[in-house]
Amino acid sequence: MSEFFSILEYSFFRNALAAAFLTSILSAMVGTYIVSRKIVFITGGVTHASFGGIGMAYFLGMSPLLGAAVFAVLSATGIEWMSQKGKVREDSAIAILWSLGMALGIIFVFMTPGYTPNLLSFLFGNILSVGRSELYIMLGFAIVVALVFVIYFRPVVQTAFDPEFSKIMGVPVLFFRYLMATIIALAIVVSIRSVGIILVLSLFTIPQITAMLFTRSFARIIPFAALWGITGSVLGLFSSYVFNIPSGAAIIFFLTLQFLLVKLVIVLRDSLLRGRNSAVGQH
Amino acid sequence: MKPLVKLENVTTGYHSEPVLKNVDLEVFTDDFVGVIGPNGGGKTTLVKVILGVLPVFSGKVSFPGQKPQMGYLPQISQIDKSFPITVRELVASGLKTQHPFWPSLGKKQKAQLSDMLEQARLTHLASRPIGELSGGQVQKAMLCRALISRPDLLILDEPNTFVDKVFEQDLYRWLQELKKEMAILLISHDIGTISPMVKTIACVNGNLHYHPSNQLTEDILKVYNCPVDIIAHGPVPHRVLKDH
Numbered sequence: 177m178s179e180f181f182s183i184l185e186y187s188f189f190r191n192a193l194a195a196a197f198l199t200s201i202l203s204a205m206v207g208t209y210i211v212s213r214k215i216v217f218i219t220g221g222v223t224h225a226s227f228g229g230i231g232m233a234y235f236l237g238m239s240p241l242l243g244a245a246v247f248a249v250l251s252a253t254g255i256e257w258m259s260q261k262g263k264v265r266e267d268s269a270i271a272i273l274w275s276l277g278m279a280l281g282i283i284f285v286f287m288t289p290g291y292t293p294n295l296l297s298f299l300f301g302n303i304l305s306v307g308r309s310e311l312y313i314m315l316g317f318a319i320v321v322a323l324v325f326v327i328y329f330r331p332v333v334q335t336a337f338d339p340e341f342s343k344i345m346g347v348p349v350l351f352f353r354y355l356m357a358t359i360i361a362l363a364i365v366v367s368i369r370s371v372g373i374i375l376v377l378s379l380f381t382i383p384q385i386t387a388m389l390f391t392r393s394f395a396r397i398i399p400f401a402a403l404w405g406i407t408g409s410v411l412g413l414f415s416s417y418v419f420n421i422p423s424g425a426a427i428i429f430f431l432t433l434q435f436l437l438v439k440l441v442i443v444l445r446d447s448l449l450r451g452r453n454s455a456v457g458q459h
Numbered sequence: 460m461k462p463l464v465k466l467e468n469v470t471t472g473y474h475s476e477p478v479l480k481n482v483d484l485e486v487f488t489d490d491f492v493g494v495i496g497p498n499g500g501g502k503t504t505l506v507k508v509i510l511g512v513l514p515v516f517s518g519k520v521s522f523p524g525q526k527p528q529m530g531y532l533p534q535i536s537q538i539d540k541s542f543p544i545t546v547r548e549l550v551a552s553g554l555k556t557q558h559p560f561w562p563s564l565g566k567k568q569k570a571q572l573s574d575m576l577e578q579a580r581l582t583h584l585a586s587r588p589i590g591e592l593s594g595g596q597v598q599k600a601m602l603c604r605a606l607i608s609r610p611d612l613l614i615l616d617e618p619n620t621f622v623d624k625v626f627e628q629d630l631y632r633w634l635q636e637l638k639k640e641m642a643i644l645l646i647s648h649d650i651g652t653i654s655p656m657v658k659t660i661a662c663v664n665g666n667l668h669y670h671p672s673n674q675l676t677e678d679i680l681k682v683y684n685c686p687v688d689i690i691a692h693g694p695v696p697h698r699v700l701k702d703h
Contacts, residue, residue, distance in 0.1 A: 212543050330564075334552040337542045341604075344510050344531055345555055392588035394543045 183417055188304055192423070195306040196413055198314040199370045199379065200405030204387075205325050206363040207380035208397045209356060211388070213336045218255055220377050221270035223364050225251035225277030227373055230298050231284030240298060241365060247277060248361035256357040260350070301372030301424030303413065310369060317366050321359055325398070332356065333394050370409075371424035382431040383408065386438055408434050461523040462487050463612050463642055464509055469518035471508040477516060478504045482667040486612060491638045493657035493673070494646040496685055500664035502646045503534070506614045509644070528555075530610030530641075532601050534617045540590050546600045547585040550575055553604035575607045595626030602630070612642045619649060631656065650675065 183189045210219050226244040233243025251273045258269045285292055297305060325332065335342045335352040343349045367376050387400030412427030419426075462485035472478035479501040486492060486509075494502050507513040508520060510531055530553070554568050564572070576582045579599055589597050598618060605613060615634075619627045634656060637643065647653045654660070660670040668683035 330552065333544060333548060337544050338538065340512050341531060341533065343512055344529060392543045392590050393545050397543055
């Protein structure tokens with residue numbers, strides 16, 4: 177057992193735990209907004225579009241995360257703009273951005289001379305290689321997002337639920353829609369290092385739908401989702417060490433396992449209660 | 460007396476496609492206007508241009524006095540009932556904050572919220588998400604959202620669809636009281652039920668024909684180019700538009 181926990185002596189593992197913790201809190205807030213507004217597909221589009229930015233950054237010799245951030249913010253705000261204008265079907269626009277982003281990424285990476293060592297870690301994530309400076313970025317961004325959610329909770333929820341009524345009430349709907357599109361894009365980019373482009377969407381949806389098995393209140397989903405995110409990530413992280421499997425995939429596996437187990441417990445509990453109630457009814 | 464809202468030769472619609480053309484209408488403080496017309500005739504478009512959520516292609520929408528506070532109850536089908544919002548949060552979203560970028564509620568507004576929930580007998584449901592409520596309960600919460608800022612003009616879009624009879628009766632009783640305090644614009648397909656309540660009727664079908672009383676016959680509807688008949692409808696017979 178002590179051998180098992182000896183892994184905590186390594187700073188890279190402690191960094192990974194901190195990254196899992198911060199990413200879970202960040203994705204709990206942002207993911208609750210995504211799931212509530214039913215824009216999971218949009219988020220998938222933004223995530224994959226960011227790969228174009230990573231490829232371009234490699235080609236230009238810039239920071240890949242900066243390239244991903246630029247592409248993600250532009251595509252998220254672009255989709256929001258198109259849905260406001262209503263001139264292009266939203267699902268078609270997302271599909272275009274989704275595949276264009278991936279295509280650009282592949283082209284730029286192909287054109288980049290030499291070997292691109294970290295490319296796989298962006299695609300599949302490598303939480304074990306998260307450095308201290310990246311942790312500070314995650315922490316800073318999580319604090320900013322938490323402040324936005326605390327101060328602007330009402331308009332964020334209100335504009336997500338009923339933008340038309342919010343507009344009538346004088347709420348600056350466009351401001352909050354674009355603000356949230358930008359936050360979603362940056363939250364995705366910050367979380368890419370943990371689980372990778374291909375799997376990051378799960379981090380923003382599975383803990384939330386697990387939380388929604390317990391509560392249907394926006395404010396209460398967030399702490400529940402953070403809790404499920406943290407337990408799933410920590411379990412995934414330790415199992416990736418024990419079984420020597422990729423950390424991103426292990427995290428997603430445990431997040432899904434948690435969801436299925438909780439769902440099973442709830443179904444069993446409900447059928448037990450139903451059985452008890454019908455027995456009482458017969459007496 | 461100045462009208463609360465004045466529409467002069469207004470043409471409006473969606474994505475530069477006009478739905479309503481050359482509409483004139485004035486709504487005064489003591490008005491109770493029933494808005495009727497066939498599906499797709501532009502009833503909802505009319506209220507949306509008054510509310511300022513649709514663009515005016517030509518003509519003018521004005522508020523000759525101070526801009527009135529408007530309360531709006533949209534069609535329940537426009538609402539996502541699976542959205543995780545509680546009754547308290549929903550009703551509170553009808554409160555205007557002092558500053559849109561500093562949107563916390565003051566003590567007075569919190570008291571206003573409690574009063575509204577109490578008055579509507581929704582206090583016991585305040586912490587429940589709307590997804591767990593019946594159609595009537597959601598509609599009641601939505602009506603509270605429209606009323607909590609004490610509007611000068613209350614706009615209701617088909618408030619009696621997807622709701623139970625008990626709520627419908629409550630709603631009409633409530634409207635009888637509210638019409639003493641505010642102007643009301645009520646979209647409905649149920650002419651039989653609303654005509655004793657409303658003062659005037661606006662027939663909307665691409666254009667608007669204002670009828671200065673609450674009595675309508677099929678002949679008048681023909682004149683107004685509202686191609687609908689009034690028929691008996693439902694287990695307790697009441698008159699509705701034929702295409703309903």
